[in-house]
Amino acid sequence: MISMSTVESIRQKHRNGMTIAQICREEKVDYKTAKKYIEKEDFSEPLPARSEKPKIVDQYKDWIVQLLKENEHNWYKQKLTAKRVYKLLKEAQPAAETSYSSVNRFLNEYNRKNKKDAGFSHLTWYPGEAQADFGEADFDTSCGRQRLKYLVLSFPYSNKAFVQIFRGENCECVMQGLLYIFEYIGGVPGKIVFDNATGIGRRTCKILEENEVFIRFRIHYGFESRFCNPYAGHEKGNVETNVGYIRRNMFSPPIQIPSDIQEFNETELLVMNEKLMGERMHYIHQKPVDELFEEERETALLPLPPKRFAAKRILNRKTDNYANVTLENIHKYTLPSEYRNSEVIVETWAWKVAVYDLCGNLIEEFDREYGSERTESISAVTSLRSLVRKPGSWSNSIFRANLLNGNPFKEYLDRTRDENLRHRIFYEFEKAMGSFEYTVVMEAFTEMAAREVDMTKECNVMACCSRVNSCPVDFSFNQTGVSFDKYGCFMMYEGENNDAAI
Known part of the structure; x- marks a missing residue:
């Protein structure tokens, strides 16, 4: 040409x-x-259509199509391949002269023309509509590098997104994260599209049931919810994109986060979020994302209700013989022994677990555990009460395991073989916790153990706790090499008749 x-x-x-x-x-x-x-009279550009030429495989196509239709309802892992169809054709019609490549091309063309999926469509998202989903990323914590979850709420109209970090992916985390974001932006989207009921409901076949507590949450804030079909993340592609954008641009490389993630979510993380979003331009409108979201917030968001929703679930549980309450079948929370085999009320929040008796009196409060490994949580008070009753269990107690190696109080009790002495020390420890916080009492007993002060006398214990509470001095981890003994007169008197501190 x-x-x-x-x-x-x-x-x-x-x-x-x-x-x-x-x-x-x-x-x-x-x-x-x-x-x-x-x-030549017409120089218009012709359509570059391919001319259909007769092929040898055409005389067998009716047989191949019939074979495919007979097997179209098979399990997807047992669908017929081109190689298998060619082999069956040669077995059924040994005289067939067509080749494998011809059969393969015919099947590709047939499958292309007979696809059953609906494909993709461009969707129009209006102001006040949002999408929510979880992502996961590695973070540097006080316990080392951990893979945590983060909830992203994005607004497709403006393409602005907000993020909250959690240790798990459940209904309480969804509610707590949305609650923080609603209060931060000063409004509520009218509709939120969620993943396939992750954390906030259960899908049985094609029927989806929302958790009752999430329905309460929706009613409280007045928004509607819609859920994607299974394996159809493209139905909420905006939040899927923002999950990856935040991971790549905010959490890469892994950032250092404090042990109190809840406070971090409400303060520093929101500042980081605003800085990241302030750098973005809308991919279609070519306007700053913040400018579009400000329009959306002023015109399309619902007002906040006058009261904050309590983002918790309430469960009825019965403790076992060890006074344990078990959640998710693997996380145990130990109560005082008097609550063995008892009915209790459990509140599960995103960050904590609170246990009440049937009259609504608080028994214990724990940090909530997540993950697939078994955990056992017991408060210092409960562990100590057990030691008061059974001082002989000291060497294998959780209370001892939680103390650092080299702690003078731990070493003192390890050297002590007199169970009666241990009982009296634990008794005074528990008694002091009625007036002071656990950390104050622990520091006081650590100091007394380091200075070999009698810890069985109430006057010594209360005086040292009072002094530590008002002016803490760390005797147990003194790295200076300077002796504090000559300053003992300012702390407490030693001797048989002068055990009391001033």
Whole structure:
């Protein structure tokens, strides 16, 4: 095929009176080619459609199509491959002269024309509509590098997104994260699209049931919810994109977060979020994302209710013989022994677990545990009460395991073989916790153990706790090498008759 400039030159020379033979010599084209373009009347560009040529496989296509229809309802892992269809064809019709490549091309064309999926459509998202989903990323914590979850709420109209970090992915985390975001932006989206009921409901076949507590949450804030189909993350593609954008641009490399993630969510994380979003331009409107979201917030968000929702679930549980309450089948929370085999009320929040008796009196409060490994949580008070009753269990107690190696109080009790002495020390420890916080009492007993002060006398214990509470001095981890003994007169008197502190 020759170029259009050559065709134009051929026709121009012919109009100037040159013969076809002369034109062929000058343009170096075949006589028939030159004659064709001189006589051609329509130079409109034709549609480059392929001409259908008869193929050998066409005479067997009815048999192949029938085979495919008979097996179209098979499990997807047992669908017929091109190789298998070709083999069955040769077995059924040994004289068939078609090749495997011909069968393969026919199957590809047949599958392309008979796809059953609906494909993708561009969706229009209006102001006040949002999408929510969880992502996961590694974070550097006080316990080392951990893989945690983070909830993202994005607004497709403005493309602005907000993030909250959690240790788990459940209904309480969803509610707590949305609650923080609602209060931060000062409004509530009218509709939120969620993943396939992750954390906030249960799907049985095609029926989806929301958790009752999440229905309460929706009613309280007045928004509607909609859920994607299974394995259809593209139905909420905006939040899926923002989950990855936040991971790559805010959490890469892994950031250092404090042990109190709840406070971090409400303070530093929101500042980081605003800084990241403030750098973005909308991919269609070519306007700053913050500017579009400000319009959305002023015109389309619902007002906040006058009261904050308590983002918790309430469960009825019965303790076992060890006074344990078990959640998610693997996380145990130990109560005082008097609550063995008792009915209790459990509140599960995103960050804590609170246990009440049937009259609504608080028994214990724990940090909530997450993950697939078994955990056992017991408060210092409960562990100590157990030691008061059974001082002989000290060496294998959780109370001892939670103390650092080298702690003077731990080493003192390890050296002590007198169970009666241990009992009296634990008794005074528990008694002091009625007046002071656990950390104060622990520091006081650590100091007394380091200075070998009698810890069985109430006057010594209360005086040291009072002094630590008002002016803490760390005797147990003194790295200076300076002796504090000569300052003992300012702390407490030593001796048989002067055990009391001033």
